[in-house]
Amino acid sequence: MSAATESGTFAAPAIRQKGILIGDEWSPAVSGKTFQTINPATEEVICEVAEGDKADVDRAARAARAAFESGPWSKMDARDRGQLLLKLADLMEENLDELAALETLDNGKPIGDARAADLPLAIDCLRYYAGWADKITGDTIPVRGDYFCYTRREPVGVCGQIIPWNFPILMVAWKWGPALATGNTIVMKPAEQTPLSCLRMGELALEAGFPAGVINIVPGYGPTAGAAIVKHPLIDKVAFTGSGETAQRIMADASTTLKRLTFELGGKSPNIVFADADLDAAITGAEFGLFFNQGQCCCAGSRLFVEEAVHEEFVERVVARANQRVLGNPFDTGTTQGPQVDKDQFDKIMGYIDSGSKEGATCATGGQRVGDRGFFIEPTVFTNVTDEMSIAREEIFGPVMSILKFSEMDEAISRANNTTFGLAAAVWTSDAKKAHKIAASVRAGTVWVNCYDVFDAAAPFGGFKMSGMGRELGEAGLANYTELKTVTVNLGE
Numbered sequence: 247m248s249a250a251t252e253s254g255t256f257a258a259p260a261i262r263q264k265g266i267l268i269g270d271e272w273s274p275a276v277s278g279k280t281f282q283t284i285n286p287a288t289e290e291v292i293c294e295v296a297e298g299d300k301a302d303v304d305r306a307a308r309a310a311r312a313a314f315e316s317g318p319w320s321k322m323d324a325r326d327r328g329q330l331l332l333k334l335a336d337l338m339e340e341n342l343d344e345l346a347a348l349e350t351l352d353n354g355k356p357i358g359d360a361r362a363a364d365l366p367l368a369i370d371c372l373r374y375y376a377g378w379a380d381k382i383t384g385d386t387i388p389v390r391g392d393y394f395c396y397t398r399r400e401p402v403g404v405c406g407q408i409i410p411w412n413f414p415i416l417m418v419a420w421k422w423g424p425a426l427a428t429g430n431t432i433v434m435k436p437a438e439q440t441p442l443s444c445l446r447m448g449e450l451a452l453e454a455g456f457p458a459g460v461i462n463i464v465p466g467y468g469p470t471a472g473a474a475i476v477k478h479p480l481i482d483k484v485a486f487t488g489s490g491e492t493a494q495r496i497m498a499d500a501s502t503t504l505k506r507l508t509f510e511l512g513g514k515s516p517n518i519v520f521a522d523a524d525l526d527a528a529i530t531g532a533e534f535g536l537f538f539n540q541g542q543c544c545c546a547g548s549r550l551f552v553e554e555a556v557h558e559e560f561v562e563r564v565v566a567r568a569n570q571r572v573l574g575n576p577f578d579t580g581t582t583q584g585p586q587v588d589k590d591q592f593d594k595i596m597g598y599i600d601s602g603s604k605e606g607a608t609c610a611t612g613g614q615r616v617g618d619r620g621f622f623i624e625p626t627v628f629t630n631v632t633d634e635m636s637i638a639r640e641e642i643f644g645p646v647m648s649i650l651k652f653s654e655m656d657e658a659i660s661r662a663n664n665t666t667f668g669l670a671a672a673v674w675t676s677d678a679k680k681a682h683k684i685a686a687s688v689r690a691g692t693v694w695v696n697c698y699d700v701f702d703a704a705a706p707f708g709g710f711k712m713s714g715m716g717r718e719l720g721e722a723g724l725a726n727y728t729e730l731k732t733v734t735v736n737l738g739e
């Protein structure tokens with residue numbers, strides 16, 4: 247177990263669960279296969295986890311269907327569903343250090359971030375949606391004639407939930423909160439890179455008292471377990487967070503069963519700094535908005551537009567900040583940057599660093615691997631970046647900042663919008679008019695003004711354009727998990 251110290255080095259947690267959760271039972275895969283999950287800081291194998299595929303997804307879908315259609319969950323009062331979510335949130339809080347350490351072990355993120363960001367946000371999300379459980383209401387509709395017409399918002403049914411590795415436990419909370427508050431059942435597939443915290447959450451959910459079959463977890467790979475979820479006829483909906491390419495595959499695979507789909511995908515979010523901004527704050531925000539979580543954020547501020555007049559000073563100061571980041575053992579509380587999640591991501595990022603230099607950008611700092619064990623990459627800053635370079639167009643998903651220069655607000659807006667993505671954007675300025683003009687003009691699901699990466703369970707999040715479909719969090723997040731039913735009652739003769 248991890249030591250609950252505020253500073254120093256945390257211990258790696260014990261691994262309690264490596265199986266598949268179906269109903270209220272843990273089992274190996276039907277095939278008997280397992281896969282390795284790796285510690286990205288050391289490249290050592292942490293353990294073998296059951297490798298679910300089509301046969302396991304089928305068992306999970308049947309269990310979820312049965313729990314949805316009969317049994318205690320289907321008859322439970324809404325307020326009691328909310329109580330279960332609150333209980334789960336309490337159990338997470340009681341086991342916060344262990345869950346944070348699991349996240350650090352499997353993903354590589356600094357323990358300080360896992361304890362201060364991932365876990366509190368996940369707990370808050372479950373509590374927020376617990377409060378909605380008994381507040382999902384319909385309308386009465388004034389139709390013509392002697393009829394009483396009303397609507398009910400009913401659960402969609404069995405929800406397939408496929409999540410990525412960058413915020414494993416937070417993605418569990420974003421997906422489970424609204425689905426469970428509204429009375430659905432779940433078949434979840436965690437990412438193959440980071441299954442451990444999700445499996446521990448399954449144990450805590452059973453301990454909280456969720457009935458058998460409400461939450462089923464099938465660890466495994468995308469093209470096998472993931473695709474089986476997308477194609478299964480007993481599953482009504484798929485909620486997915488990950489890459490655009492996989493979302494396109496999912497959309498095609500879901501067409502035969504016409505599943506409801508929600509997607510939270512990548513981005514190339516513009517972070518726009520005007521010369522009249524509080525530069526200290528903007529530099530802090532630019533660093534955090536790009537390097538947080540090793541740059542593995544869908545909303546990373548990866549196109550940093552800086553107004554000409556302050557460009558030189560900004561670059562100098564942001565480079566100094568990048569150089570102060572502390573790379574190292576993610577279990578040390580002083581570490582601010584851990585390794586990238588796996589070899590594939592590491593190679594992808596190094597490829598972009600290479601292309602940045604080849605396409606003519608200036609590598610102002612970083613650009614190299616750190617050490618020869620673990621997937622560590624130096625905080626990297628490119629200057630003299632132009633709009634058509636691949637580092638300015640494609641999602642790098644790593645600690646690589648691209649700085650672009652601009653001189654006019656209208657130019658900044660049109661360049662910010664010159665992308666197929668539309669997840670997030672930020673603007674730094676002391677001029678309220680400019681701030682609101684940018685907020686209204688940038689085609690993105692979230693705009694931060696004089697801040698970055700401010701998340702709240704009550705505030706909707708999601709993408710315009712190829713960054714997604716639907717919104718998560720907030721009241722808007724409930725819409726993905728309910729079907730609207732109209733009931734018309736004859737009151738006449």
Ligand code: NAI
Nearest residue numbers: 409410437467468469472473488489492511512544641643
């Ligand atoms: P991915 O989209 O392939 O994986 C995300 C999840 O989808 C995983 O659970 C995976 O097993 C599953 N999956 C993969 N193929 C599937 C299929 N055919 N059917 C159903 N499920 C499937 O993303 P990957 O390969 O891990 O990362 C590639 C890039 O995607 C990253 O470099 C980054 O640019 C982006 N990405 C964006 C994320 C976000 O938060 N929006 C999160 C993770 C990755």
Ligand code: MG
Nearest residue numbers: 468488489492
């Ligand atoms: Mg993939």
